[in-house]
Amino acid sequence: MVDAGRNGADGDAPTRPDDSARAGLAGVAARVPARSAAVLRERSRRLRATWGLAVQAGLAAALSWVVVHDVLHVSQPVFAPISAVSTLAASVGQRLRRTVELIIGVTVGVLIGDLLLVVIGTGWWQLALIVVLAIVVALFLSGSAAVVIQAGATAVLIATLTPSVRDLEIPRFVDALVGGAVALLVTAVLLPLNPLRVLNRAARPALDLLSAQLDATAGALAEREVAPARTALVELRQNKDELKALVEATQGAREASILSPVHWHQRHGPVGRYAQAAEPIDRAMRNSGTLIRRAVTLIEDGEPIPEPMPTAVAGLAEAVRLLKRQFAAGDEPRRARDQALRAVCAAGDAYREGVGFSGAVVVAQVRTTVSDLLVATGLSQEDANHLVRRAFGELTPPIRGRRG
Known part of the structure; x- marks a missing residue:
């Protein structure tokens, strides 16, 4: 009689400890080239930057x-x-x-x-x-x-x-x-630095991080899956290096455009606009963190998630991507403004369809983050708030008895 406990359900030869050890070593050996390649890429990137x-x-x-x-x-x-x-x-x-x-x-x-x-x-x-x-x-x-x-x-x-x-x-x-x-x-x-290039290199990681985590949160809301939203919250909280690099880059861009005659003409153009964006981008990241945290609670509590809510968060992520591309090109970020306001419109629709407590916070944070992004594009805080209120629409309270 075959001992299933020793030989396995199918009668195969038992797994020996040295086989497991060899398999573990093989896995480690397989991961070494990938890690080495990643380290080499990172060091090459650092070398190109310095x-x-x-x-x-x-x-x-x-x-x-x-x-x-x-x-x-x-x-x-x-x-x-x-x-x-x-x-x-x-x-x-x-x-x-x-x-x-x-x-x-x-x-x-x-x-x-x-x-x-x-x-x-x-x-x-x-x-x-x-x-x-x-x-x-x-x-x-x-x-x-x-x-x-x-x-x-x-x-x-x-x-x-x-x-x-x-x-x-x-x-x-x-x-x-x-x-x-x-x-x-x-x-x-x-050998003057190109201030626009300095800003692009520093802003890209911060804006990529923000847009990626907002996209993940939009997907989590659409699928009612809390795990991706939790991961997005953790990832977004680890943004200190990106923000520090962006702040230092804005200082460097200002200095380069002031000291270098080659770049004097950029002081009031793309570089000036870009350099003023660091603080509102910082606020946008912090407000997005609040948005994602409340999205986690919303899903956990089983609150209603109107269809426009994930659309609003995804639209916010797209506005961040457009902002990055238009800043990099030195263009006036009009498309980014329009996309951000479309996200506010969707948030207003979600609010009027009916949301719970955490859902209302998510909607409010979409509004606040869009206001931050509009200021980052060069608008005054007053103008940004006015555009957000107009795009959001009426603050009609949810109808009692409807879902949410």
Whole structure:
């Protein structure tokens, strides 16, 4: 008699532990190439996004060395290239500020170091006191980490090298000034960033994330399946990196369009409009999170879901996609506005057909998110609210006795 517990229902040979182990190893081995390819793609994307920064840093370091060594005749122009690279290492959009902080920090370090050396002389405890006071003064004047670091580092140089190197103070200040100025020259004139490209690269992940999760929520509402809506809520909550990149990109675009003569004409065009969109897009993502959370509750509680409700959420997702495409093209986002208002119309229809408590919140969040998107397209908050109210239609309460 065949033992089914040992040989299986069909009489096959029993599965041995080493067979399971080999199968597990085979699965892991099969996943390794896919993971490696994903890592390679991510690193390639990162390289494409930052290779321009590497070229800018190399050019700025070389030019600052030439200016200080060949024009100003400083024999060892070490600090000018360091200052140039330090300025360029700052986030895009903060380089002008970094240059000012660099000069302030060096000035504080030079002044504190010189004054104290005259009074207390040199030595290990003098070095400690000079660095402490330089950092305290820098914190009092600015509080910026860059100013504090430069003040402390310069104070160390002054306290340790002044006894053996004469007239160190003026070259250190000149190096900081030349390095920062050359870095700005490179970014503004010689190798300027394209502000529209910077914005597109940063906004694409944020807007793709928003539209994808709204689409998933629309599908969840249409099918009355709560799992996709829960997943969408989790995914949308993990948007901090995307929003941070977008905010930094708007700062960089403003800086590039102000500093670079090549892009001056874009300050009040696509770049200006795009740069002003970061805050309302942030609000739209937060309001969409509320929308999705209430959609989860709506499905769980078994509330009525009028047919126009999923249509409204899907229309909102399409408006986000249109906004992304029209921003990328530098076009006036009229189609995105029209699509957003169509989503509001559908939300109004859903409300008048009859919704429950959470359904009313979903409808309200469609209105609020559309208002945010309209502001992102360049409309004032007042005009956006007016268009949303007009598109939504009458606030007729649901008829008692009807579904919902």
